[in-house]
Amino acid sequence: MTQTLRLGIAGLGTVGASVLHMVARRAEALTAATGRTITVTAISARDRSRDRGVDLSGLHWFDDPVALARSPEIDVFVELVGGSEGPAKAAVEAALGAGKHVVTANKALLAHHGAALARLAEANGVALAYEASVAGGIPVIKAIREGLSGNAISRVYGILNGTCNYILSRMEAEGLTFEACLKDAQALGYAEADPTFDVEGFDTAHKLAILTSLAFGVEIDAEGVSVEGISAIQPLDLTMADELGYRIKLLGVAQATEAGIEQRVHPTMVAKASAIAQVMGVTNAVTVDADAVGELTLIGPGAGGAATASAVVADITDVALGLVRPTFGQPIAGLAPPRRVEMQRHEGGYYIRLTVHDRTGVAAGVATRMAEANISIESIVQRRSAKAASSDPQGLSGQPVPLVLITYAATEGNVREALAAIDRDGLLAEAPQLIRIERE
Structure with a gap:
């Protein structure tokens, strides 16, 4: 382990530029916290001419992020390119394969290839750190x-x-x-x-x-x-x-x-x-x-250059301290295969807004179909405009009006079944609105 931790940053957009600024601004504090000098030695981006508000003259510029990832000039590859495929994926794989630690903010890459990348990191004894990939500056x-x-x-x-x-x-x-x-x-x-x-x-x-x-x-x-x-x-x-x-x-x-x-x-x-x-x-x-x-x-x-850079630099600090943790909390071989629960089996309360024809018996018809699907209704509100109520107090016009239901706990499958039956009955003037209720 060298005294200086050398960073290579790929991607100099809002976040990448903020990381450059933060590493420079916090240089003394980072050294005090880790016992190592942390410095950016190489960078890669699509546009060399863009003004990023920081002096890049002393840094080695790579046109190809994969070449940067493999470079012997760096110890840590910081991937801020984005995207689940293409240069980001190729560069991260190259860095891990070359024994470089990787810090990334790329949630799409991890969501689609996290397991394979974690295996590669484990095989090479390096960190794959990604605090910035979820919720920006929130740790x-x-x-x-x-x-x-x-x-x-x-x-x-x-x-x-x-x-x-x-x-x-x-x-x-x-x-x-x-x-x-x-x-x-x-x-x-x-x-x-x-x-x-x-x-x-x-x-x-x-x-x-x-x-x-x-x-x-x-x-x-x-x-x-x-x-x-x-x-x-x-x-x-x-x-x-x-x-x-x-x-x-x-x-x-x-x-x-x-x-x-x-x-x-x-x-x-x-x-x-x-x-x-x-x-x-x-x-x-x-x-x-x-x-x-x-x-x-x-x-x-949850976003923004400074907030996301804060999370990136936190991961860099861990690497400087020699903290190489299992990517997803435990070795990849210990992770259980996912057991999916289909949405039809979800159970909870629902807000249902139906646009129904304003005529006698519609609310009763809706309630009947709900009961047949074993759905209990907590409340029901029919919203008619003041003009409609005054001109048609009996509700016989047949014009579309909103009917709002709040249900007690029910399964998604049963709710969908009831809505399909209500639609077949010809009670709906447009597609229903369905919003789940998350109880504490």
Whole structure:
């Protein structure tokens, strides 16, 4: 082990530039904490001419990140390129194969190839560290893998995507549509030009798959995550949630059940009194339910250059201290194969908004179909406009009106069965809205 720890950084976007700044700014403190000088010696990025606000003149520039990963000039390869395939995957494999420690913020790479990369890291006796891959600056990986190692975890869930939380927060506070809030998020740089990966839940699903492996000691199973996004949420849903004592959040939820591990990402109603309901804007939050500590919630910045760089530098510090931990909390051979629980078997409360034809007997017909599917209704609200109520007090116009149901615990399969029957009865004017309720 040399006294100086030499870093090679691939990817000099917002996060990469922030890591460069942080390592330089905190040089004395990092040396004091680790007993080693930590320095960046080589870099790789697509554009040499871009001004990144830091002097790069003394660094060795590699056009090819794979060549950087293999270079004898570095001890640690910091991968900030992104993407589950291509240069990022090839460079990380090359670094691990060459006996280099790897620090990455790449959740997609880990979600799809984490097991294979962990085996490669173990075979070469090096670290594969990824604190920055989930929830930005929140140290949730360390909390679960190390801080809670004496606990049996039953559930981990959270707000893992700041773009979605920003959109839902704005929709709730200002009564705006999803489309209007998305446009603002793009203008502010919170959402990409193509926002699908964020707003349809795939980013959250990748992060959840990583947390699931850590929390429950199972192999990563990104394909086993049930995923729904927020694009179908309407202002009325947020208004009704508020009246019923809830807020709507896009949650990633992993839960241990007798049948296996549930992994699901979807819009969720959470009680307004809960800690996670207070998290607004681009902030992230992760809650862990464990036997010894009970409920533990970590809240903080889930994205951004400085926050993500903070997590990257924390991993670099561990490497400098010689801490090489099993990637997912235990040797890869000890991870159990995943036992998927299909969404149809999920059991919980539901918010169901039906747009029905405003005529006599519709509510009774809906209630009958729910009862036939063994679903108990906690509350039912029919929302008619003041104009419609005054002009048609008997409700005989047949015009579409919203009918909102809150159910007691029911299985997803039974709820879907009841909705299909209601549709066959010709009671629906448009597709139903279904939002799960996460109880504390």
